[in-house]
Amino acid sequence: MNQAKHEQEVVTLQASRLSFSHGVRTVLTEIEFSLRQGEIVALLGANGAGKSTLFRLFLGLIRPKGGVVCLQGRNIATWSARDIARRIAYVPQGHTAVFPYTVREVAMLGRIAETRLILPPNAQDRAVVDQILGRMGLLHLADQPYTEISGGERQLTLIARALAQGARLLILDEPTSSLDFGNQVRLLKHLRGLAAEGHGILFSTHLPEQAARTATRIAVLHQGRIMVDGAPNEVMTSKLIGTIYNLRLVSRETGDEWEPVDDAL
Incomplete structure (x- = not known):
């Protein structure tokens, strides 16, 4: 494929009925997901929810046990690593x-x-x-x-x-996890600018308020499934946050605050 055609493509990524397991342990089940240029999608989920595994599937680094990941409507397994890299780029937490x-x-x-x-x-x-x-x-x-x-x-x-x-699609694994508040704000501003220029952004975060402030969509991964996927004002509720992170919202004299349902770490 020549460079001019590559630049003109509208790059899309889609997962359909995607499943993955390690031995007998099921990690992901029946995942339905899509990403296209111009979107910023925040992926929320507790530790161990399967976010890193999902990213590796989206990048074609591992093969699913069921379902399919499609890049440009074609099974990602049929693309070369070089051609995937020209369309999807991965940014790790740190390096x-x-x-x-x-x-x-x-x-x-x-x-x-x-x-x-x-x-x-x-x-x-x-x-x-x-x-x-x-x-x-x-x-x-x-x-x-x-x-x-x-x-x-x-x-x-x-x-x-x-x-x-x-690449026109960027996948970022907790890009602000090691940054101070000022640098978090600056980095998220850059992501919004890239989306406005036509890049598709998928990033994971453990900060619901950050997802609500930045993303055009929020997808929540819980117990191996996409629990909900939609606009931030539709998705982000106290009940949802409590379910994801095993918390409850309690009212105190100083205001509402979160507390753990149990003290297990």
Whole structure:
């Protein structure tokens, strides 16, 4: 597929009746889900709900036990890893570089999906990466070691690396988990900007208020199933939050607050 056609595609990802298990333990059951460009979807779920497994299925890294993940209406298992990477990019929670790569060098790794590993970056690759670093507010740090910048700047660098792949769908695993409040706000603003430019964003979070403030849709993964998927004002209720995290809302003189149903961690 030529580059011009690749850029013109409206990239879609869809899961239908998706199931996965580890041995006899069922992790995911009958998952129905879709993501397309321009959306921001927040995935909520307690620890162990299966969010990471679901992401790996969406990226084609593991095969489902039942159902199918489709990219552009075609079973993702029939796509090459390179062609998947040109359409879907993954941003992990955090990343520690073994070597003191510069910010530009880390972002340039995303170009492998376009140029292949054996080819050195050319002038076009450098121009693409510098344009992306500029968009993310990182160009002034381009020659700084990735290991010496702040956590928020490292997270933005990983997003820049994902964008350098040319991917139109981004999957982010708890992108704000290690950031202070200010950097959380800045990063979520960048995600909203990327969606406005036509990227599809799927991110996991443990902060319901963050999901409600940022996402156009919220999907809730509970006991291996998508419990609910809809607009934030329709999805986010006290009853739902209590169910997901095993909490109850109690009224006190100082106001309502959450408390655990049990003290098990």
